[in-house]
Amino acid sequence: MTDTKTVKITYREALKQGLREALINNQKVFLMGEDVGRYGGAFAVSKGFLQEFGTDRIMDVPLSESGFVGAGIGAALGGMRPIVEVMTVNFSLLALDQIINNAATLLHMSGGQINVPVVIRMNSGIGNQLAAQHSHSWEPFYAHVPGLKVLSVGTHEDARGMLATALEFLDPVIIFEYTSLLNIESEIPFDAGAMDIDKAKVRRQGKDLSIITYGPGVYKALAAAEELMLSGIDVEVIDLRVLNPIDNTTIMNSVIKTHRVLIVEEAWRSVSVSSEIISRIMEGAFFDLDVPVRRLCGIEVPIPYAKHLEDASIPQKEDIVESVHNMMQHD
Amino acid sequence: MTDTKTVKITYREALKQGLREALINNQKVFLMGEDVGRYGGAFAVSKGFLQEFGTDRIMDVPLSESGFVGAGIGAALGGMRPIVEVMTVNFSLLALDQIINNAATLLHMSGGQINVPVVIRMNSGIGNQLAAQHSHSWEPFYAHVPGLKVLSVGTHEDARGMLATALEFLDPVIIFEYTSLLNIESEIPFDAGAMDIDKAKVRRQGKDLSIITYGPGVYKALAAAEELMLSGIDVEVIDLRVLNPIDNTTIMNSVIKTHRVLIVEEAWRSVSVSSEIISRIMEGAFFDLDVPVRRLCGIEVPIPYAKHLEDASIPQKEDIVESVHNMMQHD
Amino acid sequence: MEDKEIQNESIIDRKIGLELLHKMILIRRFEEKSAEMYTKEKIRGFLHLCIGEEAVAVGVMESLTEADNIMSTYREHGHALARGVDPGSIMAEMYGKQEGCSKGRGGSMHLFDTKKRFYGGNAIVGGHLPMAVGMALASKKQRQDHITCCFFGEGAIAEGEFHESMNLAALWKVPLLFLCENNLYGMGTALRYSHSVQEVEKKGAAYGVESAAVNGMDVLEVKKAAKKAIGYIRKTGKPYFLVCNTYRFRAHSMFDAELYREKSEVEAWKERDPIPTLRTKLLKDGLITKDDIDTIEKKVKAEVQDAVDFAEKGTFESVQDLTKFIYSNQR
Amino acid sequence: MEDKEIQNESIIDRKIGLELLHKMILIRRFEEKSAEMYTKEKIRGFLHLCIGEEAVAVGVMESLTEADNIMSTYREHGHALARGVDPGSIMAEMYGKQEGCSKGRGGSMHLFDTKKRFYGGNAIVGGHLPMAVGMALASKKQRQDHITCCFFGEGAIAEGEFHESMNLAALWKVPLLFLCENNLYGMGTALRYSHSVQEVEKKGAAYGVESAAVNGMDVLEVKKAAKKAIGYIRKTGKPYFLVCNTYRFRAHSMFDAELYREKSEVEAWKERDPIPTLRTKLLKDGLITKDDIDTIEKKVKAEVQDAVDFAEKGTFESVQDLTKFIYSNQR
Ligand SMILES: Cc1ncc(C[n+]2csc(CCOP(=O)(O)OP(=O)(O)O)c2C)c(N)n1
Ligand SMILES: Cc1ncc(C[n+]2csc(CCOP(=O)(O)OP(=O)(O)O)c2C)c(N)n1
Ligand SMILES: [Mg+2]
Numbered sequence A, B: 001m002t003d004t005k006t007v008k009i010t011y012r013e014a015l016k017q018g019l020r021e022a023l024i025n026n027q028k029v030f031l032m033g034e035d036v037g038r039y040g041g042a043f044a045v046s047k048g049f050l051q052e053f054g055t056d057r058i059m060d061v062p063l064s065e066s067g068f069v070g071a072g073i074g075a076a077l078g079g080m081r082p083i084v085e086v087m088t089v090n091f092s093l094l095a096l097d098q099i100i101n102n103a104a105t106l107l108h109m110s111g112g113q114i115n116v117p118v119v120i121r122m123n124s125g126i127g128n129q130l131a132a133q134h135s136h137s138w139e140p141f142y143a144h145v146p147g148l149k150v151l152s153v154g155t156h157e158d159a160r161g162m163l164a165t166a167l168e169f170l171d172p173v174i175i176f177e178y179t180s181l182l183n184i185e186s187e188i189p190f191d192a193g194a195m196d197i198d199k200a201k202v203r204r205q206g207k208d209l210s211i212i213t214y215g216p217g218v219y220k221a222l223a224a225a226e227e228l229m230l231s232g233i234d235v236e237v238i239d240l241r242v243l244n245p246i247d248n249t250t251i252m253n254s255v256i257k258t259h260r261v262l263i264v265e266e267a268w269r270s271v272s273v274s275s276e277i278i279s280r281i282m283e284g285a286f287f288d289l290d291v292p293v294r295r296l297c298g299i300e301v302p303i304p305y306a307k308h309l310e311d312a313s314i315p316q317k318e319d320i321v322e323s324v325h326n327m328m329q330h331d
Numbered sequence C, D: 001m002e003d004k005e006i007q008n009e010s011i012i013d014r015k016i017g018l019e020l021l022h023k024m025i026l027i028r029r030f031e032e033k034s035a036e037m038y039t040k041e042k043i044r045g046f047l048h049l050c051i052g053e054e055a056v057a058v059g060v061m062e063s064l065t066e067a068d069n070i071m072s073t074y075r076e077h078g079h080a081l082a083r084g085v086d087p088g089s090i091m092a093e094m095y096g097k098q099e100g101c102s103k104g105r106g107g108s109m110h111l112f113d114t115k116k117r118f119y120g121g122n123a124i125v126g127g128h129l130p131m132a133v134g135m136a137l138a139s140k141k142q143r144q145d146h147i148t149c150c151f152f153g154e155g156a157i158a159e160g161e162f163h164e165s166m167n168l169a170a171l172w173k174v175p176l177l178f179l180c181e182n183n184l185y186g187m188g189t190a191l192r193y194s195h196s197v198q199e200v201e202k203k204g205a206a207y208g209v210e211s212a213a214v215n216g217m218d219v220l221e222v223k224k225a226a227k228k229a230i231g232y233i234r235k236t237g238k239p240y241f242l243v244c245n246t247y248r249f250r251a252h253s254m255f256d257a258e259l260y261r262e263k264s265e266v267e268a269w270k271e272r273d274p275i276p277t278l279r280t281k282l283l284k285d286g287l288i289t290k291d292d293i294d295t296i297e298k299k300v301k302a303e304v305q306d307a308v309d310f311a312e313k314g315t316f317e318s319v320q321d322l323t324k325f326i327y328s329n330q331r
């Protein structure tokens, strides 16, 4: 990244540029969601868009998640290219029937006749003291369902570029964006644009241990890796990026290289993306492991409001550092 | 079971007896669900109950899953002991917000003030050519959510007894019952009744390999075990029974004994209960494994209608036998 | 009454009369054959017959153009046939053959034919309504002048999706015909147990949606009402809610002991059978002769036999192809 | 109008007047203090103020008995205070302290106090409505004569849960007051963009539920309307839908640039501020003096200060206790 010209922007701004570009590039694209227009987007991602693109392209919708997500799916069937925003992932439970029984299923159920080119974006994550009903990490649910492409936007580059590629797919794409990253600044290439949405990415090369993570775990893991480097531990950091279908190759290559794996995930531990990664390593690289794979996950509790309890309920940088130290001592 | 007097009944009849007993034993118990009354229950489990208990205890509800499941939760808050039947697990997506954001969360969110003693029963499973929208296995979703107790009724004894114990709990209990087992007959103790709902159960002792499964996998695994015995392979079969919280001890004891594990599950492979079991074995018994754990899961496809494709999409007895043979050869 | 008949005359002549009669008889005989094939175990899964309700399918479909979109439920053979979906491809679908209109993946509940703009075959009650809003929205956005017609049962009205969809359609002013087939039962639950207000057409007012109810046992009345509704939609671009009051003569599905209604009630409704009703009228008005009826019956017999032959000759997809149609693998 | 005022007189005397005024001022000052504490970062997460809407909380709560159940939204400080939940326990809750009414687990959006029969504090819009139906159903089944009062915003009416709940409540004839606070906006989405029919009280007719709308800026009018509604419910056992037309003077939450409405609109509504409205009336009618007002303000100031002191002195729960209240561990 040092070669090319870069620009420093917030994650919010990166999302915004990607979205704006999509609206400009394709007249069939429109954005629909609660408060995306007049309010400016619950997280100010679409601020100013209503003025720029008008009410036909930027549709405020009533509180009716099943209804408007389903309408987005229908609009996709009808030849449009809808981007549906579910204000936060928490409310997506109300639309889960539409997403699973319609969007993920129609292609198959119709014997291949019907494509459902809908993109569904959802703000996600934990860390703003929003308490139990507003702090879900539903990545594991969506990662379980065949027919969905599921993206987790853990970096600024992906915030800038994943949407463009998602809009080239003919199948439903679910995009997890993270509230806790919105205000964070980072450098991205000046001409950042469409990114592949098939592969996991090695965000940091290392030889001693692989941290596999996604979403808000990525920057936390990178920070932990920097700190661990001071103790001479050279950690590789893999950002899964695509939670469904999962890219096995990148994972296995890393296991074969480092022989030690720690998985970091904010979602609850049981039946999680971590469980799946561990299973794949068990199946594909068991004999390459020096120590059992470990995972740091969300504590299995409805996320509490109080800050200290909330912090304790998801993995923090310090936890990562400590776990890696533990795993390295087990030699 | 040979010591005590037994009786031969269908799984449906076992469920029915358990339900009837619950209604007789506690006047606060009532059954609500689509077509539980006048129709006699979509699967004839509650046939005759309306006549026996009246409309106050056996409530037919309109098609409104979010509404009536939520009403069941509310009735539990209000001092009743509702048993809510969701006709099939497929429709439970429409009520998932109620189950997760209300039932599973209220105790915590209220700082321990509110109990939600609701039992939610759902008919589940694959195997009647009901196609993609009617063949979901949502055990992995419910197993992911803290605050829910999740039971999978894989045997006649449990069909007869689990409900009684579930009704002693003050927290929400989700019960998976299986359509494909309804007409199957089996012997249960004459005086079968309340069963523990905390532990997995070793359904067959064995020394060579452990099959860990639940639901319709149990009888399939037992049948496979019989067949494998003919080749001198002595398989242990564990019925998980409780998918949330999962009983680690029974699993680990078996791994330590057999050193080989095959997991059998009808649900889609990725991010499944199997993934979680593999992870726990990785974490708790890695060094006890002779070979990597394997799993036979549902193929990741919306379940097709055509019989041969449907059959091919879930693990069958033959697949289990073959996998075990493979694993045993890997010595 | 007389006035009505006169108006009916004006929309009927010999040609149309024969066509309507032919279509209704085709549906009737096709479904009778389907039931027969179900008992012969050629067809499996759920099979929902619309016998008794043929006037609705035929009367409505007659009034739509080829460019209009159709969405329907799991009780959709009649709609598909009336729409002109090939009977052979429907029968083959129910046989699970790859020559079926959904390649055998869908079965009876999931008939699709995009060439006919027939978008299922949806088996989550009410789940297709939001999509129908979206399809109509897409037409509006693309300034196409076709409409979307969405069939559903009166049971579906209790679902939240009905409410959200009516509101969205009205708010966004999209060209959508909400077509309710009120057959007085949702499985075994009578209208009076599922809706607090039983003249369901009255629900339109809550959304400012133009609404009407019509005798769904008379194809001419249905046709007239549909024509009016569709005319309104084409002229104003706004949605319309048409309730066709009808009755299913057969059980809900092949698993239904019909405990919830009196035989005498069924018999009384059979007196209003839409086929004899039209036949008698056409004969009385001298538009057709008894010979014409024989000709139709013969023709239909051949059509149905052809469909069965086609299905019988059909082939099963290779199990290798199981995982086709999960992702389109296209961009 | 005159007639109305005469009726108002009849329900007001000095004692009641002072009480109503005191409660409204308590809510106002308490919330002003909350906003202050938010900017001081003592309170975090989402904070939704009801400033401007106090007449609704106070007018309705005044008309309920201690045995009645209350359910509310995330904008519930006013309801909780009017119900008599201890201000200190509310402030402590927002501070995340274990002395809070939900032990610091819930925060501003999840106030609970079962001793006051105050059942939250629910933050999924519309998600508590089905539960409210269930609580009312439980009362009916247990032949208790108390009612349930469920507060929600006009935005919630677009959700399917409103529809399902109204139908269920009407069908089952349960004693439930549907209490809509129509403040014209759901976040940044004005009523006219969320409902095709904007006199939302008209929606009651679709369910046969008795309905009315009232000026929510006048506590006496609210009180009268609530009394009438509650009287009807107690007498008939049936639900009632009361819409209180009101306005929030502040932003939706603390993250809201208020781009969606004109300052002048807010100013115009402030002219109808419920507190001066009542104050003026009481003074004009000679029921109270200016001194009384000073006394109230002083008393409230002390109460609010006590609440803050209580919260400040409160303690944080030990992180060890993080996983409390997931299961009750009781049978
Ligand atoms: C969401 C959902 N809940 C329950 C069912 C099970 N079910 C299938 S059809 C049906 C009755 C539907 O009645 P109605 O809408 O009146 O249509 P009809 O069958 O009478 O044509 C029910 C309860 C379902 N398929 N989907
Ligand atoms: C199901 C759901 N969707 C979206 C949200 C985000 N949200 C919180 S409050 C709100 C507006 C609700 O408006 P209204 O019901 O009128 O209540 P008000 O805030 O005006 O009191 C929205 C969209 C939510 N909490 N729940
Ligand atoms: Mg019906």
Ligand SMILES: [Mg+2]
Pocket: D153, D154, D155, D181, D182, D183, D184, D185, D186, D187
């Ligand atoms: Mg509002």
